Amino acid sequence: MSVWVYGEQKSELGLEGTITRKIEEDLYEVFIGPQHPGSGHMRIIIRIDGDIIVEADPDMGYVHRTMEKLAEGREWIKNVPLFERMAIQDACNVTVSYIIALERILDIEPPPRAKYLRTLLCEINRIAAHLYGFGIFGVFIGHSTMYMWSFADREVMVELAERLTGARLTHSYPIPGGARKDIPQDFPQAARKAVRYFRRRLEEYRKIFLDNPVTRKRLEGVGIIPKKIAAELGVVGPVARASGIKYDARLAEPYDAYDEVEFEVPVFEEGDALARAWVKFEEIKQSLRIIEQAVDWLERHPREAPIHDRFWAKSPPLWKKVFEAEGRVKLLPLMANMKLPPGRAMARSETARGEIIYYVESDGKSTPYRVRIVSPSARNAIVFKYIAPGYKVMDLPTIYGSIDYFPPEADR
Amino acid sequence: MPARPVVKRLPARRGLFAGFKGNVDAITIGLKYLVDPKRITLIYPNEYIKLDPGYRGFIVLEPKKCINCSSCARICPAAAMRMIRRMEEDPKTGKKKMKLWPVINYQRCIFCGYCVDVCPTEALYTVPYHDIVYENMAEMDWGLETFVKPPEYPTAKEGIPVKYIVDEEKGLVKVRAEEGEEE
Amino acid sequence: MAGIIDLILSIIFYPPIYQLVLVGLTGSLVVVIFIIWFERKATARVQRRLGPYHIAPRLAGLPQLVADLIRYAFQEVIIPRTADRELFVLAPIVATVLSILPIAVVPLTSNPAYWPIPMDYSILVALALTTVSPIFLIVAGWASNNKFSIIGGVREAFVITAYEMIAIMSILSASAAVLTFNLVEIVEAQRIWYILLNPIAFLAAFLSVLMATSGFPFEIPESENEVVAGPFTEYSGLLYGLNMGAAYMKRFAFSILMVLVFLGGWSPYTPGEGILSGYLIPSLIVVAKAAILMMIFSLTRSIYGRFRLDQALEGAWRLVFPMAVLGFGLALLEAYLGVM
Ligand code: SF4
Ligand code: SF4
Numbered sequence: 001m002s003v004w005v006y007g008e009q010k011s012e013l014g015l016e017g018t019i020t021r022k023i024e025e026d027l028y029e030v031f032i033g034p035q036h037p038g039s040g041h042m043r044i045i046i047r048i049d050g051d052i053i054v055e056a057d058p059d060m061g062y063v064h065r066t067m068e069k070l071a072e073g074r075e076w077i078k079n080v081p082l083f084e085r086m087a088i089q090d091a092c093n094v095t096v097s098y099i100i101a102l103e104r105i106l107d108i109e110p111p112p113r114a115k116y117l118r119t120l121l122c123e124i125n126r127i128a129a130h131l132y133g134f135g136i137f138g139v140f141i142g143h144s145t146m147y148m149w150s151f152a153d154r155e156v157m158v159e160l161a162e163r164l165t166g167a168r169l170t171h172s173y174p175i176p177g178g179a180r181k182d183i184p185q186d187f188p189q190a191a192r193k194a195v196r197y198f199r200r201r202l203e204e205y206r207k208i209f210l211d212n213p214v215t216r217k218r219l220e221g222v223g224i225i226p227k228k229i230a231a232e233l234g235v236v237g238p239v240a241r242a243s244g245i246k247y248d249a250r251l252a253e254p255y256d257a258y259d260e261v262e263f264e265v266p267v268f269e270e271g272d273a274l275a276r277a278w279v280k281f282e283e284i285k286q287s288l289r290i291i292e293q294a295v296d297w298l299e300r301h302p303r304e305a306p307i308h309d310r311f312w313a314k315s316p317p318l319w320k321k322v323f324e325a326e327g328r329v330k331l332l333p334l335m336a337n338m339k340l341p342p343g344r345a346m347a348r349s350e351t352a353r354g355e356i357i358y359y360v361e362s363d364g365k366s367t368p369y370r371v372r373i374v375s376p377s378a379r380n381a382i383v384f385k386y387i388a389p390g391y392k393v394m395d396l397p398t399i400y401g402s403i404d405y406f407p408p409e410a411d412r
Numbered sequence: 413m414p415a416r417p418v419v420k421r422l423p424a425r426r427g428l429f430a431g432f433k434g435n436v437d438a439i440t441i442g443l444k445y446l447v448d449p450k451r452i453t454l455i456y457p458n459e460y461i462k463l464d465p466g467y468r469g470f471i472v473l474e475p476k477k478c479i480n481c482s483s484c485a486r487i488c489p490a491a492a493m494r495m496i497r498r499m500e501e502d503p504k505t506g507k508k509k510m511k512l513w514p515v516i517n518y519q520r521c522i523f524c525g526y527c528v529d530v531c532p533t534e535a536l537y538t539v540p541y542h543d544i545v546y547e548n549m550a551e552m553d554w555g556l557e558t559f560v561k562p563p564e565y566p567t568a569k570e571g572i573p574v575k576y577i578v579d580e581e582k583g584l585v586k587v588r589a590e591e592g593e594e595e
Numbered sequence: 596m597a598g599i600i601d602l603i604l605s606i607i608f609y610p611p612i613y614q615l616v617l618v619g620l621t622g623s624l625v626v627v628i629f630i631i632w633f634e635r636k637a638t639a640r641v642q643r644r645l646g647p648y649h650i651a652p653r654l655a656g657l658p659q660l661v662a663d664l665i666r667y668a669f670q671e672v673i674i675p676r677t678a679d680r681e682l683f684v685l686a687p688i689v690a691t692v693l694s695i696l697p698i699a700v701v702p703l704t705s706n707p708a709y710w711p712i713p714m715d716y717s718i719l720v721a722l723a724l725t726t727v728s729p730i731f732l733i734v735a736g737w738a739s740n741n742k743f744s745i746i747g748g749v750r751e752a753f754v755i756t757a758y759e760m761i762a763i764m765s766i767l768s769a770s771a772a773v774l775t776f777n778l779v780e781i782v783e784a785q786r787i788w789y790i791l792l793n794p795i796a797f798l799a800a801f802l803s804v805l806m807a808t809s810g811f812p813f814e815i816p817e818s819e820n821e822v823v824a825g826p827f828t829e830y831s832g833l834l835y836g837l838n839m840g841a842a843y844m845k846r847f848a849f850s851i852l853m854v855l856v857f858l859g860g861w862s863p864y865t866p867g868e869g870i871l872s873g874y875l876i877p878s879l880i881v882v883a884k885a886a887i888l889m890m891i892f893s894l895t896r897s898i899y900g901r902f903r904l905d906q907a908l909e910g911a912w913r914l915v916f917p918m919a920v921l922g923f924g925l926a927l928l929e930a931y932l933g934v935m
Contacts, residue, residue: 074489075487077487077489077526078487078488078489079489080489081489081490081522081524082489145442152452152583153583155452155576155583155584156578156583156584159576159578159584160578162463162464162467163464163466165468166466166467166468166525166538167467167468167523167524167525170522170523170524172524172525172526180525180529181466184464184466190577190578191578193578193579193580194578194583196580197578197579197580197581197582197583201583204441207434207437207438207440207441208437208438208441208442211423211434211437211438212434212435212437212438213431213434213435213438216434241417244419246417246419248415248417250415251415251416251417254415258415259414259415260414261414261415262414262415263414263415264415264416264417264418265415265416265417265418266417266418266420267417267418267419267420268419268420268421268422269419269421270422274422275422278420278422282420316532318532318533318534322534326466327466328466328529329529330529330530330531331487331526331529331530332530333481333483333486333487333530333532335487335530336483336486336487336530337486
């Protein structure tokens with residue numbers, strides 16, 4: 001394909017800058033986004049022939065916030081609230097691997113109670129994020145009931161998270177060596193009720209949305225990513241698992257308590273939008289199982305500070321008093337500008353949208369030398385370019401919603 | 413390893429009657445909720461959520477406990493907490509001395525609660541509300557005078573306090589929070 | 596004095612004026628306001644929220660739509676520089692007026708004194724008039740000169756080709772069963788409501804009306820996730836309100852037609868002499884039935900998403916069209932057996 005610069009073929013001049021391609025005569029170029037009800041903070045430039053997309057160009061970066069660079073100027077622990085803002089409905093999942101990387105550099109292992117607490121919050125977040133995804137998906141294909149329902153039910157999970165951490169969304173929960181708060185006394189009961197409620201509710205979701213003939217028709221066979229292509233494009237998370245790739249960071253490299261709890265990783269082989277919706281649906285069920293197990297474990301074991309001894313053993317008596325009274329783990333003032341030993345570490349965790357990878361490098365200062373984030377949405381965005389062509393214009397929201405693309409996370 | 417991948421299949425649906433059943437199911441569910449909506453709406457200004465005491469809301473300073481150590485300002489990730497200098501008379505010796513006091517800027521605060529957790533004397537505490545409206549940005553930058561007392565919570569004067577409790581049937585149920593419960 | 600009242604009454608109840616202005620314009624406005632409120636409320640109930648509320652909590656937010664209307668009326672109407680001015684303004688107005696035109700030609704009573712037109716071929720005239728207004732949606736889309744509008748307009752054109760045939764076939768099946776084009780005779784012939792005798796035709800007509808008026812799951816031309824607001828993307832203020840209202844008015848016109856054909860018209864009431872019992876009461880019965888029918892139409896919004904364009908067309912031609920043909924066949928069979 002020849003490269004056209006401002007309508008003329010100037011590629012041999014080596015001009016760089018705005019490169020525009022001449023549009024074929026009978027193609028219609030439509031800009032979906034960034035100010036469009038059917039796009040997020042992104043733009044998809046599609047060229048359509050009749051009703052068929054022949055070319056799709058995801059144009060990302062509208063909410064780029066230079067997170068990696070910002071991180072280099074902040075002390076280690078202060079980056080947690082920053083990275084949370086990639087995907088606030090999924091706050092614990094996206095930050096836990098950063099914390100794990102720090103723990104690897106520090107060479108400490110959090111106590112089991114902290115691991116279970118983090119796992120608990122991660123799964124609460126996963127359900128909340130999947131419901132959020134379902135909501136957006138629902139409204140993308142015109143199903144407003146699904147939108148309202150899943151946002152209403154997400155509230156249950158947000159409520160649980162609030163009781164656990166004290167904040168509805170940006171929990172800033174994991175800290176190097178542990179977690180910041182223990183569960184309140186009445187939490188296990190509330191969590192079990194919520195789990196039972198969700199089990200019943202998911203059945204209703206299935207009836208009105210997934211098995212609704214209109215929805216089913218709309219999703220079936222749309223945006224098929226064959227297994228081989230999925231592997232080549234490097235998609236992650238539910239998108240990969242819907243294409244039959246048995247990959248999940250919790251499976252490949254169990255972090256926190258994931259090697260102790262029992263759960264399944266649902267994999268579908270169809271690779272279409274419906275399969276992706278079902279993966280998320282089944283994952284919610286598995287997350288409920290994990291929540292149950294984590295709550296059971298936490299109830300069975302004695303309450304002790306969920307933090308590594310290094311930050312707890314030498315702490316003053318007030319620390320212990322506050323923990324007894326409120327379950328709050330107080331931080332040592334040295335946390336603020338703690339210096340990490342020089343070293344590098346990598347860690348990954350499975351967020352609701354897929355695997356997130358942190359590469360953290362320390363040169364012995366109180367701020368990171370480099371933090372590299374590979375976020376799942378950034379890896380999944382490529383689907384637009386290679387999968388969308390060939391489908392109808394009305395399939396674009398279906399594909400968008402089914403890969404659950406989340407611009408703030410992709411742009412970082 | 414307990415976690416394992418499980419290959420599942422999409423539920424098959426072939427034939428005329430599958431579509432028929434799907435439609436009937438969907439319509440039945442819709443009608444069920446039409447008859448019994450199970451609403452969870454909070455009618456906001458008229459009702460407000462009385463949050464649990466553990467909620468990370470607005471932060472207040474207890475100056476008696478504060479040892480002017482600046483830890484809170486150092487750990488604040490949003491640079492909302494900062495230390496200001498003040499000439500103060502030492503009550504014992506009567507000498508004038510420069511002292512550092514934390515103040516908070518709510519334009520910047522993200523309610524992460526690090527400052528509360530890091531304070532070595534528990535001189536900071538959170539109040540369980542955060543929906544306070546200010547008329548201008550300058551008001552949100554609290555001075556020391558404002559910082560030492562809990563902010564006024566106007567919503568509480570007008571609305572009915574409610575609480576959401578997790579319920580097995582309805583997900584969340586709105587119940588009236590008892591008046592005069594623990595503050 | 597009495598003479599003046601009589602004169603006023605006779606003017607008001609002069610059938611064309613009564614049906615076009617009172618039932619068609621005022622009546623449909625009231626019904627549409629009520630239906631949109633009902634739709635929002637019912638959808639809100641299914642979706643576990645409140646819906647319109649704060650404007651009048653005692654009335655469950657009923658005046659919300661009036662408030663919306665007032666807002667639309669005072670909003671600035673922005674006409675884009677690139678749009679085709681005259682058509683841009685005219686299209687929604689004409690579409691709205693034309694969409695209530697079918698009401699002006701249907702009988703709302705069996706009393707011949709109050710027929711707006713001779714009734715011999717009234718079902719054909721009414722059906723013909725329903726087919727006029729959609730073209731102006733396409734015109735609106737075209738005149739806006741915006742990519743989304745044009746795509747929306749083209750989609751509208753596709754949908755028209757799908758539903759028109761079905762609507763006409765299924766509604767005409769009644770006249771096949773009764774062997775007349777006279778709507779009054781069709782209504783009178785329904786000792787049992789025709790919906791019970793021919794549910795297939797009713798279902799086909801129901802679906803086609805949903806398609807004609809962009810009801811879910813066929814809300815395709817305005818599907819906001821691809822084409823923003825379809826043909827109405829560039830519209831604002833009152834013109835946008837008109838565009839939106841036109842779909843509901845059209846649904847009202849179709850509902851009246853369906854009430855006459857399938858739901859027994861003014862039965863169980865037998866119109867007598869005089870304005871009151873001969874015209875007002877039967878027409879109110881018809882309007883009330885149409886409103887109930889429209890309430891059922893509104894429920895689909897909370898249950899279904901939307902079909903893809905090609906799926907809607909496929910469904911229409913592969914499933915609903917045969918259904919309409921089957922209904923027509925059933926009607927012929929019933930006519931042969933003399934059921935009606
Ligand atoms: S809550 Fe967080 S952002 Fe706010 S002042 Fe404290 S440390 Fe700073
Ligand atoms: S950390 Fe606590 S004691 Fe230290 S300055 Fe802040 S409020 Fe005062």
